[in-house]
Amino acid sequence: MPVSTIFLLTKKFPFGHQEAYLFAELAILKQQFDKIVIIPHDEFEYDHSKNRVHGEDKVVIFEVNRQLKKTSIATKWQALKTAKKWYKIDLNKRVKKDEVVQHKLQYSIQMKHAFAQAEAVRKFLEDEFEDLHQIVLYNYWLHRGVLLSARLKQLVIDREVAIVSRAHSYDIYHDHWFDMFKEANPKFLPFLYFKLNVVDKIFTISDHGKRFIKEEYKVPTEKIEVARLGVTDYAKANEQSRDQSELLIMTCSWVTNLKRIYLMPEIIANIDKKVRWVHFGSGHDDNLQKLYTEIDKYNLRDSCEVKGVVPHRDIIDFYRSNYVDLFLNLSTVEGIPVALMEAACFGVPLVATNTVGNPEIVNNENGIVVPVDFNRENLAKMINELFADDMQVRRKRAASRKTFEEFYHAEKNYSNFAGKLKNWF
Template identity: 30%
Template structure:
């Protein structure tokens, strides 16, 4: 073991039981001797089980606390960084900024009470949001080791936020040691706006593990397409409905995922599509995803979102040999392209989608799409390659 190995990791995953962070846990534990997690509230039973299996210490920090709120208010007057951040902000943006301050204060309180140590420490936030801000605060106040964050989509693209604002971008750019973007598009976006800070900017893809199921190519007379996302406005499931309405091919659509727009999009699909030509499954545990793809014999995966990083759902589909169709937004073009057996759409074009789907009825053509999709996933988005190198970088 190298003498300078950092033995303690303090992680800020958002929700500890979220699938993205759970994908990292096996690799994270290989690189650090001690792992402490500060997380948002989630499924307590799952958090407890993850802590047991991976031998983690975890602290659930509420999203907001009244006493911490009153402790945070003086910072608006006394902390120069906070005063500068507050200038010119509207009430909604100030409220969002206060959420960062309050959560970081609650994290500091737990750290002071229970976790002060002279062990070499890395601070790691899975999202470039309040966890990253709290990590920087701990780093400076307690003289800890380096602070690192990933950056994805909602935590990166300001125009996608309801307040058209993400707090403390300048502070994070100057205070984090490294920011790891999941896509080239994301890194370019941040660099154009905040890239003159001291943080090192680099690409570190997310990855997925292979499923037991891999697509079996056989003759079919019905094409099955799948989508997988929260049922919310930005995911644009309505566009999938609009495309399917215009395609004169035998197509069945299955959607995996739940959300507050589920009833609305089901009604929209019912008004546009043939009865029995679609099904909304609601929430499906990640461990059951492959069985859904196998049960429905999914042929293509579709993502027509307005905004993306690089969707893990596309990686998962391609790992099973299922080619993808996606709009050219965010980092989609870094995984979906002709060389990867996929169809990338600059504009949503029902005719182009029809021509692409029709390849399913040529076994040779479709088999090539399937093989290229799986090969592209394995070349850049295989968890066994992505995560060990990422955590080795963190521990240096």
């Protein structure tokens, strides 16, 4: 019998402003399932004014961290005993002997919280879904939600439970994650080997991710499948006329050391044409200051607009209202950025580093691929050469749109993926 209710475990979605790319997938899930239960396991405030799906039909939000009960001594003891089994493989594989005690503490804290969350979800299922005998727990990230899922599966032995998870970027390439969060401890994501073992299927968003998990962690090929993300086809609106007097260049990401938005001013300073650069996204004060220092260094305040964090619809409206000439992604590591998919949807030529999954969406047909350690002046030269040739620009715009249509169309990708979940059992 097809699955009628899907349980989607997110970090914070639909609260706050993160994980905005889930909207396109949610629209397709609503077509395939009678009910979507979203469990944002890393959200604690549950500010209803920031609930971005408030009032949507078929969607139920379970505020799991509001339902946690005081953990009994018996439950704490069970968590510790189970944690011992779950983290043994990880510690043996990944931790030096003199660090074991420190890491056991970190593992035990996560396990205790996952146990409490799982008990809250078990009670929720008992109260609201008593007759649901087949459950698909769909983890959007290969993170702590998988621990919750694993414990829940132990608790509901009278039901058939499947645990599946997507795997993106930072939940796979952990070394780069801790380049961002240097104070984080331990220097890897706890329970990784356990999570890879307990999930029934891992859906990576890129071919690179699939190869990496298979080769790095020796996960069987049949347990990993590529399920690409996608974006809604927004580009049915008419395309604006190009302003020949300047280039409109766009970037969209958090302002972090990994995203390297601070490299943009030097690139722009070496482009022959007048440039208007628009960036969507913000960051911590120190990273923003680093960016503005570079902007001032090249005297580009009048050419740059850092718009900060805006509603997703504002970004789409910007594409619809403007002829964007070029979109850049300069990251040191990426899965496959949704921002590149959106730019491709509008037929915008793409520039990206050849890191991880980027070459799966950006190539010499639809844009420019550069090494991670690229030379800024050389990239500016390539951009100059591109926009000196109108025919080449038109070819790349057509190729960019074609990339979207063939590989990153939300309705196609998410319908296929949702169908797999719906017919899991």
